Amino acid sequence: MVENYRGQLVNYFMKNLGKGYTAESLKFALIGQGYSRSVIDVALEQAHKELAEKAPVLKERPVIRHEVFDENDEPVSLKKPWWKFW
Secondary structure, eight states: OOHHHHHHHHHHHHHHHTOOOOOOHHHHHHHHOOOOHHHHHHHHHHHHHHHHSSSSOOOOOOOOOOEEETTSOEEEOOOOOGGGOO
16 A cells, blocks of 8 residues: 555656656645655655656767868868957
8 A cells, every 4th residue: 555655656746747846846745735754755766766767868969060162162261250269
């Protein structure tokens, strides 16, 4: 029964964190409703673990390079403007 109770709190955290609520505001609301702080902390930690598992793996951003060519397909070197000297 305790596991089901904790599971409901984990689902509550996952659903409301996904909506954009902060963890602190959710904890404060649950404490105000009479839930135990220790059970809330365990459920919140479990919700963070489950959300982290579902998060996509971030890859490195590609480096975008560009070159300017003239009519003869020769690379043109661009000078920096004087205000971007530093």
